[in-house]
Amino acid sequence: MIGFILAQCLSALSQAAILFFIACGLTLIFGIMRIVNFAHGVIFMLGAYIGYTAAAVSGSFLVSLIVAPIVVGAVGMAFERIFLRPLYGRRDGGAYLLLTFGLAVVLSELIRIIWGAQPLSSGIPDVLRGIVVILDQPFPLYRLFLIVLGLAAAIAVWQFLERTRAGLLIRAVSQNSEMVHALGTDVDLVRTGVFGLGCAMAALGGVLAAPLVTAFLGMGTTVVIDAFVIVIIGGMGSFLGSLIGSILVGFVQVLGAYYFQDLALAFMYFLMLTVLVIRPGGLLGREE
Amino acid sequence: MSGKVAFALTAPVGVLLPFVVPQYSLTVLIEALIFGLFAMSLDLMVGYCRLYSFGHSAAYGLGAYSAALILTHLQLPLLIGIGLAVPATIAVAIPIAWICTRSTGVSFAMLTLAFAQLGYAMLFRFRDITGGSDGIVGIPRPPGPFGMTWFQGKIGYYYLVLGCLFGSYLLCRAIVRSPFGAVLSGIRENERKTVSLGYNTRAYKIATVVLAYGFGGLAGALYAGFAGFASPELFFWLVSGRVLIMVVVGGAGTLIGPIIGGVFFVFVEHELSQVTDLWPLVFGSIFIAFVMFAPEGIWGIVTARFKQKPIVPSSAGGEETSDAAA
Amino acid sequence: MPLLECRGLVRRFGALVAVDAVDMSLDAGKIRAVIGPNGAGKSTVFNLITSVLKPTTGEVIFAGEKITGLPVHVVAQKGIARTFQLCHIFPALTARENVRIAAQARDAQRWRFVGGGRVRNRSAAIADEALEHMRLTRFAGVAAAMLSHGDQRLLEVAMAIAQKPRLLMLDEPTQGLSLEETDRAVQILKGMLGVGNLSVLLVEHDMEVVFKLADDITVLHRGRVIADGPPAAVKANADVRRAYLGGSE
Numbered sequence: 001m002i003g004f005i006l007a008q009c010l011s012a013l014s015q016a017a018i019l020f021f022i023a024c025g026l027t028l029i030f031g032i033m034r035i036v037n038f039a040h041g042v043i044f045m046l047g048a049y050i051g052y053t054a055a056a057v058s059g060s061f062l063v064s065l066i067v068a069p070i071v072v073g074a075v076g077m078a079f080e081r082i083f084l085r086p087l088y089g090r091r092d093g094g095a096y097l098l099l100t101f102g103l104a105v106v107l108s109e110l111i112r113i114i115w116g117a118q119p120l121s122s123g124i125p126d127v128l129r130g131i132v133v134i135l136d137q138p139f140p141l142y143r144l145f146l147i148v149l150g151l152a153a154a155i156a157v158w159q160f161l162e163r164t165r166a167g168l169l170i171r172a173v174s175q176n177s178e179m180v181h182a183l184g185t186d187v188d189l190v191r192t193g194v195f196g197l198g199c200a201m202a203a204l205g206g207v208l209a210a211p212l213v214t215a216f217l218g219m220g221t222t223v224v225i226d227a228f229v230i231v232i233i234g235g236m237g238s239f240l241g242s243l244i245g246s247i248l249v250g251f252v253q254v255l256g257a258y259y260f261q262d263l264a265l266a267f268m269y270f271l272m273l274t275v276l277v278i279r280p281g282g283l284l285g286r287e288e
Numbered sequence: 289m290s291g292k293v294a295f296a297l298t299a300p301v302g303v304l305l306p307f308v309v310p311q312y313s314l315t316v317l318i319e320a321l322i323f324g325l326f327a328m329s330l331d332l333m334v335g336y337c338r339l340y341s342f343g344h345s346a347a348y349g350l351g352a353y354s355a356a357l358i359l360t361h362l363q364l365p366l367l368i369g370i371g372l373a374v375p376a377t378i379a380v381a382i383p384i385a386w387i388c389t390r391s392t393g394v395s396f397a398m399l400t401l402a403f404a405q406l407g408y409a410m411l412f413r414f415r416d417i418t419g420g421s422d423g424i425v426g427i428p429r430p431p432g433p434f435g436m437t438w439f440q441g442k443i444g445y446y447y448l449v450l451g452c453l454f455g456s457y458l459l460c461r462a463i464v465r466s467p468f469g470a471v472l473s474g475i476r477e478n479e480r481k482t483v484s485l486g487y488n489t490r491a492y493k494i495a496t497v498v499l500a501y502g503f504g505g506l507a508g509a510l511y512a513g514f515a516g517f518a519s520p521e522l523f524f525w526l527v528s529g530r531v532l533i534m535v536v537v538g539g540a541g542t543l544i545g546p547i548i549g550g551v552f553f554v555f556v557e558h559e560l561s562q563v564t565d566l567w568p569l570v571f572g573s574i575f576i577a578f579v580m581f582a583p584e585g586i587w588g589i590v591t592a593r594f595k596q597k598p599i600v601p602s603s604a605g606g607e608e609t610s611d612a613a614a
Numbered sequence: 615m616p617l618l619e620c621r622g623l624v625r626r627f628g629a630l631v632a633v634d635a636v637d638m639s640l641d642a643g644k645i646r647a648v649i650g651p652n653g654a655g656k657s658t659v660f661n662l663i664t665s666v667l668k669p670t671t672g673e674v675i676f677a678g679e680k681i682t683g684l685p686v687h688v689v690a691q692k693g694i695a696r697t698f699q700l701c702h703i704f705p706a707l708t709a710r711e712n713v714r715i716a717a718q719a720r721d722a723q724r725w726r727f728v729g730g731g732r733v734r735n736r737s738a739a740i741a742d743e744a745l746e747h748m749r750l751t752r753f754a755g756v757a758a759a760m761l762s763h764g765d766q767r768l769l770e771v772a773m774a775i776a777q778k779p780r781l782l783m784l785d786e787p788t789q790g791l792s793l794e795e796t797d798r799a800v801q802i803l804k805g806m807l808g809v810g811n812l813s814v815l816l817v818e819h820d821m822e823v824v825f826k827l828a829d830d831i832t833v834l835h836r837g838r839v840i841a842d843g844p845p846a847a848v849k850a851n852a853d854v855r856r857a858y859l860g861g862s863e
Contacts, residue, residue, distance in 0.1 A: 036394040038342075038394075038397075083576065083580065086580065087580065094338060094340050095579055095580075095583065097340050097393070097394060097397060098340070098532070098536060098575075098579045099576060099579050099580070101342065101529065101532070102533075102572055102575045102576040102579060103576070104529075105526070105529050105533070105568070105571075105572040105575070106569060106572035106573060106576065108526070108568075109566075109568040109569045109572060110569060113565060113566060113569065221401075221405065221525050222405075225398065225401065225402055225405065228394075228398050232395070269402045269403075269405055269406045269409070270406075272398070272399075272402050273387060273399065273402060276387075276390065276391055276395055276398070276399055277387055277390060459728070462728045462729065463727050463728060466726055466727045466728055466729060466730040467718055467721070467723065467724045467725070467726050467727075467730040467733045467734065467737075468724075468725060468726060468727035468730070469727070470711070470714070470715050470718065471715065471718075471724070473704070473707060473711075473715075474704055474707075474715045477704035477705060477706055477707060478702055478703065478704055478705075480702060481698075481702040481703065481704065482715075483686050483687050483690075484664065484666075484686055484687075484690055484696060484698075484702070485687075485690060485695075485715065485716050485719040485773070485777065486687050486690035486691045486719040486720065486777065487687055487719055487724075488685070488687050489687070495727070
């Protein structure tokens with residue numbers, strides 16, 4: 001019995017790990033730019049597809065783990081630089097919404113054109129295949145790997161934000177960009193960098209998710225809503241919030257899938273509706 | 289007043305078109321007009337109230353499935369079936385509107401998307417009623433009331449759609465020019481101020497969303513009656529995306545712009561899709577370009593040219609000329 | 615019975631007490647000015663009265679009725695009109711339409727979503743009158759965004775009076791106005807008073823304006839009322855002088 005509960009918990013945590021990669025990026029971007037990157041789900045999807053190709057070409061999962069985030073991060077930075085930056089200061093906040101939406105559509109189509117409509121999967125890499133037995137319960141090694149990696153990433157980002165100069169800059173800009181600008185920092189550069197970092201993280205999530213769910217068109221839409229729910233729960237712009245929120249949603253999703261199989265699809269949406277109905281402005285952290 | 293001019297020009301054209309174009313093009317034309325109506329319905333939300341929706345496909349899908357179910361199971365006359373689909377859509381739209389308007393901005397958009405996704409999921413959950421991934425096929429066009437059958441043929445259906453489009457346009461135009469519509473423009477310009485003047489802006493927003501769903505549902509119902517089937521793709525987020533693109537590119541807040549945008553896009557898509565697989569990419573890129581450089585859209589640009597540039601006497605003396613504020 | 619009464623208003627933001635046990639009352643037909651150094655809590659008090667913010671404790675009573683915590687639009691419908699410190703208007707609409715929408719707010723038929731020609735005419739007439747009053751008639755057809763800052767502020771006042779309020783709340787109406795514009799504004803305001811028993815609550819930094827217009831003055835400092843009375847008494851009050859010249863913020 002305990003073994004079963006433990007297995008469910010680990011399952012939830014592995015789910016949370018992937019969600020964390022996406023939600024953390026989304027919240028960082030919001031914190032610094034006050035925009036919700038609607039294309040984040042498609043960025044995640046792009047990561048999955050590029051990861052697939054990288055793995056197929058190089059024969060190594062590790063390579064895809066490195067290549068995909070870098071490539072997608074660069075794409076993100078280019079997008080921010082070319083399309084988002086000129087819009088700063090526009091009275092109508094809707095422009096960002098539409099732009100990131102347009103990006104989502106364009107990227108979606110590009111992916112379909114380049115990789116085709118069929119789902120792709122290179123499967124779980126051999127070295128991570130296998131079952132680990134915990135308290136008489138079998139548990140996939142890959143999912144443990146996800147938990148470890150997720151934890152490592154969380155610590156890394158946390159240390160980065162707290163201990164490094166770049167992290168300090170990021171936190172400062174998200175609090176008062178004008179002041180930071182007045183002190184001589186190129187705020188635009190910080191924004192571009194954070195956008196790229198956020199995209200890179202989402203892409204990493206995509207690479208990690210692909211062996212489990214396969215890379216398929218439409219994986220972005222579901223996930224962007226999940227990430228949005230997490231960011232709302234945890235507070236828009238709060239790194240810690242994205243971590244807590246991811247764990248929370250991870251558990252909700254796993255338990256929901258187990259006990260309400262039939263409504264698995266609808267469950268996530270009910271959760272989001274509930275959160276937004278109870279607290280339309282978000283729970284913790286900064287408001288929009 | 290360019291609206292009246294455009295109307296006066298297009299009305300006779302619209303009436304004569306079926307006799308001028310080949311049958312095949314007529315099919316595309318009907319779909320184009322339906323989409324024009326769909327786009328105009330979204331304009332009420334986006335253009336007049338700045339309520340960006342990523343889930344308007346829900347309105348379309350609700351209308352289509354309502355009409356499909358009514359026509360297939362109840363064997364009511366086509367006109368009645370389509371007519372009933374509208375209140376059915378509105379009934380579902382009311383709680384959706386109530387929930388979504390609790391938030392603004394991105395949260396609002398996400399909520400609308402969530403509802404569309406929910407609708408999509410529900411279709412598969414209740415596949416006994418909705419036919420699951422197959423959808424509902426073989427939707428009839430029963431005759432009547434009063435034994436009318438003119439809409440059963442293609443040309444007749446074209447006039448039905450045209451009539452609905454014109455009628456809806458006139459109704460939307462009246463709404464936008466009414467005291468209610470004036471409040472919408474207040475909400476769009478400065479919601480905080482509108483509230484402080486004494487308007488219950490939440491109620492106005494709910495009403496706007498419900499109206500948008502009503503007209504969108506009509507479009508969906510017309511589609512179901514035309515195509516003869518309703519399928520889950522109608523709820524897919526890319527449908528919401530497409531119509532949002534049409535509204536922005538056509539010209540948000542003009543009613544006519546989105547109609548033109550919708551019609552134009554369906555035609556271009558039809559032509560382009562035969563030549564290349566890349567057309568959604570082209571649309572997406574055009575959309576981004578408009579958002580960045582021409583947010584007033586095609587019709588916005590066209591009408592701006594006909595507007596007078598106001599000469600502004602400033603209190604300090606001297607004059608400045610300027611374009612009408614965007 | 616006073617038209618407006620604030621009883622023990624308190625508003626906390628976390629550890630910061632922005633408004634601390636503020637009592638204030640305004641009789642019908644009078645003007646009360648609320649003054650104080652920056653950060654004294656003047657705009658916060660305005661926001662508490664109009665329900666933009668809910669008080670932590672305390673009550674707001676208007677015409678004998680408790681309005682604390684009612685929705686903002688309901689409070690406005692009771693007959694309170696306000697302007698904002700950062701001028702809030704409808705930029706892309708014409709000046710006339712700006713005021714017309716304000717006038718329409720009290721029309722019983724404002725919900726009409728088709729037709730409504732008569733509503734339009736009624737509110738347009740009130741709007742033209744208000745524009746005339748504020749001497750903005752020549753800008754009627756101009757987009758509000760095109761107006762100078764001073765004219766925009768006057769437009770906002772026009773919108774407020776078009777609501778035909780019982781209580782007019784003006785938040786720093788002369789801020790950013792030139793000397794000449796300020797004089798004009800004071801003249802207009804003076805002319806409006808006594809007409810229809812209009813009462814005015816005024817936040818102001820310009821002491822000359824305050825002493826020209828106010829019947830009574832409330833002085834706030836760090837969220838507290840440190841003086842309350844007719845202009846002469848407040849002028850002479852030592853606490854007030856200390857608050858303004860003490861240099862503390």
